[in-house]
């Protein structure tokens with residue numbers, strides 16, 4: 433009876449909490465975009481047409497940072513940001529272009545407390561990530577940290593949750609390697625040009641050099657200018673990691 437009540441209350445919303453796995457079995461799941469009932473597509477969280485029509489980046493990706501290359505840029509090239517920036521990561525995979533529908537899903541997770549969305553969203557990242565890592569499995573997965581006060585305010589770190597789901601699916605340990613020690617202006621509220629300056633020296637390494645893995649997969653939800661991911665990569669490289677592969681669920685297209 434309790435389960436039925438929970439299932440009814442959770443209808444049309446993604447379930448969160450300790451019953452989420454159990455509820456997957458007892459009531460039909462809806463596509464997160466068009467709300468049609470899912471049958472065999474259940475593990476994907478999206479119906480097949482919606483999944484197929486998502487703005488996948490695919491092969492038209494910047495060779496350095498993985499973001500979608502605008503049609504005006506030569507295929508198999510670098511975006512403008514990468515042409516002008518020193519990078520500390522060594523590879524990258526970004527799943528999808530950041531369009532308004534996906535933005536709504538992400539904001540539901542980040543700002544409306546629907547942290548259960550981390551699982552379906554990590555499924556979207558897993559799709560291209562398996563291909564990108566087919567020749568080289570990272571030693572561990574880590575994630576872009578939130579400042580402790582922001583973490584407390586939100587109650588969770590969406591990148592950490594996604595990293596944990598990815599770790600489970602890929603069979604790779606997840607380790608917290610970086611902390612955020614400075615309270616910065618929110619990157620989304622400042623210009624792209626100012627972001628590298630804003631984020632400079634905001635992070636610290638949590639492990640000793642001899643505990644650092646060689647190849648790290650660094651997970652974040654969205655890559656806009658790439659400054660945050662690059663700054664985290666810099667301190668990982670300084671601490672002894674030799675390979676850093678970025679994994680961003682969404683990225684803003686390069687032009």
Ligand SMILES: [Zn+2]
Nearest residue numbers: 463466479482
């Ligand atoms: Zn759908």
Ligand SMILES: [Zn+2]
Nearest residue numbers: 494497511514
């Ligand atoms: Zn790039």
